[in-house]
Amino acid sequence: MSLSSCGLIVEYNPLHNGHLYHIKKAREETQADCLVAVMSGNFLQRGEPAILDKWKRAEIALLAGADLVIELPFASAVQSADYFAHGSIQILQALNVDFLCFGTDSKEKLDYATFGLTHKIYESQINQRYQEMKNNGMSYPQQMTTIYREIIPNWPLDFSSPNHILGMSYAKENAKYKQPMTLFPIKRQGSGYHDETVNKTEFSSATSIRKIMLEDTKRINEIKSSISPHTYHQLSTSRLASWDVAWPYLKYAILTLSYQELANIYQMTEGIEYRIKDCAKKAISFSQFVELVKTKRYTWTRIQRLATYILNHISLENIKKNKENPYIRVLGFNDMGRSYLRQEKKQCLYPIITKIDRKNEESASLDIKVGEVYNLITGSKDPQDYYRSPIYVKGERV
Structure with missing residues (x-):
């Protein structure tokens, strides 16, 4: 009898009680044997270094109830919602996952599965309209809100909420497959995505938790009730990564790259490299740099992603090469996760990598590079990629 599975697309930056609730509800709602977490690596969707490295976050995920943790490669992880969803769903589909x-x-209820199928019908019209609007000075959320209200006006689409945008992107991508996963949206509990204040109840946002830890690690007891014991341990014993820590390296990269070299960075458009270099000369911190660069079209998140590409010297060719050679990188598993991996290994369309060495380093070359940059930021001497074996948590359930 084959094992059933449910996919979770996560970042765990860091894992908190809201994520524990998500894991619990996923298992309750789907009754899946195996929870497969596809997790961003050392740099995240909104363009920032993860507060803890991917290995620490993978271990926390397994100890929190995930059975199998797969890395979402950099080329898909540090992207806008649709590209992020494409890479994540591609991995889950390759592993024949049943549910998402x-x-x-x-605030509005949305039938995501039906929305995905509806979008599939109107996709060409939406794409055409976006090409007509994309240089009109509006931000991407404003453009998409306008487009969807024109073409499929009867849907409660909320482009102000990052998690809702991602949910719509998952639904759109999932609907493209012959055997789409069954979707289970879970209502977020407690603080909002961007909320910077710690909730006095058990649910606080990852943003508020990071804010406290990055301001003063001695304040960790203020968030103890909002996070798992394993998250608490890692946050209290690890050197934490942030843009404040990475700023000197980013500023160095910007100032030493020529305008032409900056122009070759992935998603560097419209001559923004001149503005970026000029603002880097003036800025004394990362937040000041972003405020100086920011415009109506270049949002904070878009600038953060650009900064991530600059810091890691990412070109369009790097991204294309990675996407043309998909693979599945295993970060960790328990006994159930290992059993599920064995079940799917023979029929999986992509190579499954459990350890990076000289034989397969070409496939993961981009993630190896960004892992080395991440270690430069944190000062860690532990390799992020070469010869690292998956984390094994003994037992089927923790």
């Missing part, structure tokens, strides 16, 4: 459970914080 994701969080949403929209």
Whole structure:
């Protein structure tokens, strides 16, 4: 009898009680044997270094109830919602996952599965309209809100909520497959995505938790009730990564790259490299740099992603090469996760990598590079990629 599975698309930056609730509800709602977490690596969707490295976050995920943790490669992880969803769903589909459970914080209820099928019908019209509007000075959320209200106006689409945008992107991508996963949206509990204040109840946002830890690690007891014991341990014993720590390296990269070299960085458009270099000369911190660069079209998140590409010297060719050679990188598993991996290994369309060495380093070359940059930021001497074996948590359930 084959094992059933439910996918979770996560970042765990860091894992908190809201994520524990998500894991619990995913298992309850789907009754899946195996929870497969596809997790961003050392740099995240909104363009920032993860507060803890991917190995620490993978171990926390397994100890929190995930059975199998797969890395979402950099080329898909540090992207806008649709590209992020494409890479994540591609991995879950390659592993024949049955269900997808994701969080949403929209005020409106949305039938995501039906929305995905509806979008499939109107996709060419939406894409055409976007090409007509993309240089009109509006931000991407404003453009998409306008487009969807024109073409499919009867849907409660909320482009102000990051989690809702991701949910719609998952639904759109999932609907493209012959055997789409069954979708289970879970209502977000407690604080909102961007909330910077710690909730006095058990649910606080990852943003508020990071804010406290990055301001003063001695304040960790203020968030103890909002996070798992394993998250608490890692946050209290690890050197934490942030843009404040990475700023000197980013500023060095910007100032030493020529305008032409900056122009070759992935997603560097419209001559923004001149503005970026000029602002880097003036800025004394990362937040000041972003404020100086920011415009109506270049949002904070878009600038953060650009900064991540600059810091890691990422070109369009790097991204294309990675996407043309998909693979599945295993970060960790328990006994159930290992059993599920064995079940799917023979029929999986992509190579499954459990250890990076000289034989397979070409496939993961981009993630190896960004892992080395991440270690430069944190000062860690532990390799992020070469010869690292998956984390094994003994037992089927923790």
